[in-house]
Amino acid sequence: MVVMIPELAFGWIIPEIIITLSAVLTLLMAAFRKKDGGYLAGAVSLTGAGLALVFTCFLWDSNTAIFNNFYNIDNFGTFFKALTLIVTLLVTLLSLRYVEREGMITGEYYSLLLFGTLGMMIMVSSYHFVTIFIGLELMSIAIYVLCGLLSNNPRSAEASLKYFLLGAFATAFLLYGMALVYGATGILDVREMANYIVSGRFYLTPPFMIGLAMLVVGFGFKTATVPFHMWTPDVYEGAPTSITAYMATGVKAAAFGAFLRVFYTAFLPYLAAWSNMLWLLAVLTMTVGNITALVQDDVKRMLAYSSIAHAGYILIAFVIGDRNFSSSIPFYVLVYTFMNIGAFAVIILLGQKDRPNTGIEAYTGLASHHPVIALSMAIFLLSLAGVPPLAGFMGKFYILSAAIKAKFYWLAVIGVLNSAVAAYYYLRVIMYMYFREAVTEVGRPDISPAYSLAIIVSVAALFYLGIFPRDILLIAEKSVSIFAQ
Amino acid sequence: MNTTFPLLSSLIFLPLIGALLLAMAPRTNARFIKVAALLITLVEFFLSLPLFFSFNEQTTAMQFTEHREWFPEWGISYYLGIDGISMLLVMLTTFLTILCVLCSWKSIEARIKEYYISFLFLETAMVGALCALDLVLFYIFWELMLVPMYLLIGVWGGPKRIYAAIKFFLFTMVGSVLMLLAILALYFHYGDQTGVYTFNVLELYKASIPVTKQYWLFAAFALSFAIKVPMFPFHTWLPDAHTEAPTAGSVILAGVLLKMGTYGFLRFAIPLFRDAAFAAVPLMSTLAVIGIIYGAVMCIMQTDLKRLIAYSSVSHLGYVMLGIFAFNMQGLEGGIYQMLNHGISTGGLFLIVGMIYDRRHTRMIADFGGLSKVMPKLAVFFMIVTLSSIALPGTNGFVGEFLILLGAFRSNIVFALLAATGVILGAVYMLWMFQRVMFGQLTKEANKSLTDLTKRETAILCAIVFFVFLMGLYPQAFFKKMNASAAGYLSFLQVKTASYAPEGNLVLKQVKAD
Numbered sequence: 001m002v003v004m005i006p007e008l009a010f011g012w013i014i015p016e017i018i019i020t021l022s023a024v025l026t027l028l029m030a031a032f033r034k035k036d037g038g039y040l041a042g043a044v045s046l047t048g049a050g051l052a053l054v055f056t057c058f059l060w061d062s063n064t065a066i067f068n069n070f071y072n073i074d075n076f077g078t079f080f081k082a083l084t085l086i087v088t089l090l091v092t093l094l095s096l097r098y099v100e101r102e103g104m105i106t107g108e109y110y111s112l113l114l115f116g117t118l119g120m121m122i123m124v125s126s127y128h129f130v131t132i133f134i135g136l137e138l139m140s141i142a143i144y145v146l147c148g149l150l151s152n153n154p155r156s157a158e159a160s161l162k163y164f165l166l167g168a169f170a171t172a173f174l175l176y177g178m179a180l181v182y183g184a185t186g187i188l189d190v191r192e193m194a195n196y197i198v199s200g201r202f203y204l205t206p207p208f209m210i211g212l213a214m215l216v217v218g219f220g221f222k223t224a225t226v227p228f229h230m231w232t233p234d235v236y237e238g239a240p241t242s243i244t245a246y247m248a249t250g251v252k253a254a255a256f257g258a259f260l261r262v263f264y265t266a267f268l269p270y271l272a273a274w275s276n277m278l279w280l281l282a283v284l285t286m287t288v289g290n291i292t293a294l295v296q297d298d299v300k301r302m303l304a305y306s307s308i309a310h311a312g313y314i315l316i317a318f319v320i321g322d323r324n325f326s327s328s329i330p331f332y333v334l335v336y337t338f339m340n341i342g343a344f345a346v347i348i349l350l351g352q353k354d355r356p357n358t359g360i361e362a363y364t365g366l367a368s369h370h371p372v373i374a375l376s377m378a379i380f381l382l383s384l385a386g387v388p389p390l391a392g393f394m395g396k397f398y399i400l401s402a403a404i405k406a407k408f409y410w411l412a413v414i415g416v417l418n419s420a421v422a423a424y425y426y427l428r429v430i431m432y433m434y435f436r437e438a439v440t441e442v443g444r445p446d447i448s449p450a451y452s453l454a455i456i457v458s459v460a461a462l463f464y465l466g467i468f469p470r471d472i473l474l475i476a477e478k479s480v481s482i483f484a485q
Numbered sequence: 486m487n488t489t490f491p492l493l494s495s496l497i498f499l500p501l502i503g504a505l506l507l508a509m510a511p512r513t514n515a516r517f518i519k520v521a522a523l524l525i526t527l528v529e530f531f532l533s534l535p536l537f538f539s540f541n542e543q544t545t546a547m548q549f550t551e552h553r554e555w556f557p558e559w560g561i562s563y564y565l566g567i568d569g570i571s572m573l574l575v576m577l578t579t580f581l582t583i584l585c586v587l588c589s590w591k592s593i594e595a596r597i598k599e600y601y602i603s604f605l606f607l608e609t610a611m612v613g614a615l616c617a618l619d620l621v622l623f624y625i626f627w628e629l630m631l632v633p634m635y636l637l638i639g640v641w642g643g644p645k646r647i648y649a650a651i652k653f654f655l656f657t658m659v660g661s662v663l664m665l666l667a668i669l670a671l672y673f674h675y676g677d678q679t680g681v682y683t684f685n686v687l688e689l690y691k692a693s694i695p696v697t698k699q700y701w702l703f704a705a706f707a708l709s710f711a712i713k714v715p716m717f718p719f720h721t722w723l724p725d726a727h728t729e730a731p732t733a734g735s736v737i738l739a740g741v742l743l744k745m746g747t748y749g750f751l752r753f754a755i756p757l758f759r760d761a762a763f764a765a766v767p768l769m770s771t772l773a774v775i776g777i778i779y780g781a782v783m784c785i786m787q788t789d790l791k792r793l794i795a796y797s798s799v800s801h802l803g804y805v806m807l808g809i810f811a812f813n814m815q816g817l818e819g820g821i822y823q824m825l826n827h828g829i830s831t832g833g834l835f836l837i838v839g840m841i842y843d844r845r846h847t848r849m850i851a852d853f854g855g856l857s858k859v860m861p862k863l864a865v866f867f868m869i870v871t872l873s874s875i876a877l878p879g880t881n882g883f884v885g886e887f888l889i890l891l892g893a894f895r896s897n898i899v900f901a902l903l904a905a906t907g908v909i910l911g912a913v914y915m916l917w918m919f920q921r922v923m924f925g926q927l928t929k930e931a932n933k934s935l936t937d938l939t940k941r942e943t944a945i946l947c948a949i950v951f952f953v954f955l956m957g958l959y960p961q962a963f964f965k966k967m968n969a970s971a972a973g974y975l976s977f978l979q980v981k982t983a984s985y986a987p988e989g990n991l992v993l994k995q996v997k998a999d
Binding site for chain 1: 555556558596599621624625628629631632635636639640646647650651654655658659662663665666669670672673
């Protein structure tokens with residue numbers, strides 16, 4: 001039997017190959033080096049992610065299906081891949097010193113991080129359900145372990161176990177959903193499914209609807225949508241802060257990417273069927289996320305709830321079902337990445353070994369002792385609140401324009417009112433930093449060039465995206481051109 | 486008039502650059518920081534003088550315009566321009582900021598660098614909001630004003646400053662975000678109608694919007710501006726913010742930020758949604774009159790000097806709103822002029838209260854009495870500014886209030902009569918306050934050893950009093966700048982309805998007869 005192996009296709013997946021090689025290399029380094037070469041593993045990780053990012057950018061404006069349509073290279077996938085690689089780079093920067101400080105096992109840490117990235121890249125690059133699932137599982141399993149890597153910390157182990165158990169359930173939902181949709185249509189490739197659905201031979205059946213609902217549950221879990229969000233605060237709080245940053249940004253980005261791709265390619269003709277459900281989920285997510293965040297005293301937990309709320313804002317754009325305006329989703333995810341990584345970087349900065357200092361009292365009087373750190377945190381918080389001219393405002397502006405254009409007025413009003421409510425808890429941290437005098441001694445912050453670099457990059461990105469968003473918005477628009485009729 | 490030198494952009498960004506330069510200055514050299522901040526604000530003021538002196542008084546078009554591409558696919562452009570209304574407000578801003586920097590010289594001791602940086606940042610935002618002709622640009626500057634003011638109140642303010650700062654921020658933000666939605670709705674409406682998608686407000690004036698939709702959009706805009714003005718019943722943030730802010734914060738808040746609300750009505754809410762604005766006249770006038778009387782009555786009861794002046798702001802800005810919504814030449818010009826007057830007189834009042842507070846560290850009226858015996862110079866300046874606030878003829882307050890009442894009489898006599906009672910109440914609370922503080926027996930021990938004004942304080946108050954008299958005795962200097970724009974504004978509004986006739990010549994004859 002002759003088996004055809006399309007060798008040329010490997011050129012398209014050079015970024016994935018680089019990541020895999022880096023992951024394996026760091027794993028081997030953990031196995032063969034007698035002492036923990038933490039910085040070396042980090043360096044390998046950085047190089048790998050950086051190279052992969054460069055090669056990913058070369059893939060812009062390409063459009064092919066490879067490996068028998070199991071994998072696709074298009075602008076959408078390239079954008080999200082680049083985003084996840086940026087996340088990996090920034091998180092690796094944060095981890096360089098953090099891992100040393102907390103005494104985590106470095107080789108496995110970076111290797112798992114890279115495998116997680118690989119899973120994310122696979123997840124956003126395919127129209128095929130099975131590939132998406134493989135990517136999702138790869139990413140999830142890596143993160144389940146990463147959450148628990150803080151040795152001797154029971155919260156970390158709790159986070160890992162909680163995420164694993166609930167994640168297993170959610171993945172099961174996703175799989176059942178995929179199976180039911182396959183059962184109803186006989187197709188696993190979302191693009192072919194789109195053709196089939198509009199062809200006229202298809203009609204809505206209960207298995208299809210249930211499958212659709214289950215897909216929403218599965219994706220909703222990963223993106224921390226209410227009411228599938230219960231794991232988020234505990235997992236985010238217990239996990240090592242660099243992994244929290246990774247989860248809050250990378251996992252959400254990949255999950256939203258896959259969610260967007262699947263739903264906007266295949267299921268848009270039946271928008272009315274799932275749009276109302278998502279409308280309700282969007283409103284719930286924003287509201288629950290913001291209101292619960294109001295009463296939090298731990299900044300890490302507060303940011304977890306705030307990330308739930310931001311997922312709600314992104315869902316607003318989902319509900320609208322406008323193919324062109326769906327570019328607001330990749331743009332918002334990008335902006336959201338920088339805001340969150342910056343905020344988590346500051347949280348890491350303020351902690352020390354055995355003293356995470358994540359409570360809000362740790363920020364008291366920060367502005368008088370460490371003005372630059374306080375200013376950066378203020379910038380990240382103001383961007384999260386949506387104050388111009390920072391990028392957070394541009395992201396919200398774009399999503400709100402989509403909502404108003406499609407005449408979803410109530411949704412927009414709820415969105416902005418939530419934004420105003422959210423301003424309170426972001427301002428609260430700023431208030432502690434600037435308006436109060438430091439009382440308790442929280443120890444010297446853990447300042448290192450790696451953290452500073454991550455923070456500087458994030459601040460610069462927020463200003464750039466806030467004042468000159470045009471280029472990135474055009475790129476985002478090109479990335480969703482795959483949905484155009 | 487398109488000048489080659491980007492005057493407006495430099496006016497907007499000069500304080501910002503100054504703030505960034507200050508950020509790099511050494512923290513320890515307080516004197517250097519203060520002098521640098523003063524120099525920056527002085528340069529800013531002198532840079533704004535060409536706006537006044539080279540202003541073309543004949544045209545109603547926007548002047549000193551700058552139009553640059555920012556995001557063309559979206560219709561967002563970097564569009565700046567001023568006319569008679571906004572030019573005077575810009576001058577007020579640059580002038581008051583100098584006084585604010587001067588009056589903080591001795592009273593701010595902690596974190597001086599951040600203080601002046603916040604102030605300069607605030608000036609950027611204020612001038613930007615006044616010059617912006619693109620709705621998104623305006624919105625950005627509008628929101629941008631919140632953050633430095635929040636910091637100014639919360640860091641350097643009084644005992645209840647945190648509560649006041651958060652209340653101020655959240656209140657204003659809720660209004661603003663609803664305005665953002667209205668901006669977007671207007672943008673899409675105009676685009677669907679004409680195919681031109683733009684945020685350029687001069688373009689958007691041409692939009693024809695169904696009346697019901699106009700009501701909603703006007704309501705959203707009006708809410709945001711009514712909170713800022715502040716109109717009753719959205720005024721509750723004002724007394725706390727004014728009382729707890731540091732002196733200079735109160736001056737700039739009363740002097741300029743409150744005017745942003747009325748300016749917003751003039752530039753955006755009314756011309757964009759004309760039918761809704763005309764329909765809203767009864768409601769707005771009622772709220773304005775309630776504000777006048779309620780504010781005045783609240784003043785009479787106050788025991789805290791600063792809180793008293795804060796409520797007087799509610800009262801005075803009620804007059805401005807009444808004048809604007811009279812929709813005739815006298816009311817409009819009176820309203821604009823009163824905006825400037827209020828900045829000078831209430832700014833002056835806050836400055837004086839600040840000087841008293843610097844010495845006595847209390848603002849309670851009961852703690853004073855007979856101060857004119859130990860501080861005669863302060864008493865003189867205080868009296869002049871008080872009379873200006875009461876609108877005594879010869880002072881600037883009189884011109885504004887008289888024109889407003891004249892305009893209100895022509896449009897609705899009942900409102901005018903009620904508003905006129907506010908004049909009496911104004912005299913009641915101000916004169917009674919003055920008597921309790923400055924006149925009477927010098928009973929408190931602590932008051933006997935107070936020092937009179939220093940040279941710096943005298944300079945500040947001289948500047949205020951100079952404008953009190955200049956604007957009161959020769960208002961033509963300012964009116965001729967705004968005449969064309971005001972007449973053009975009213976004739977633009979008349980396109981939709983003919984119920985209010987503009988009388989262009991009346992006000993000129995009025996003033997010339999002085």
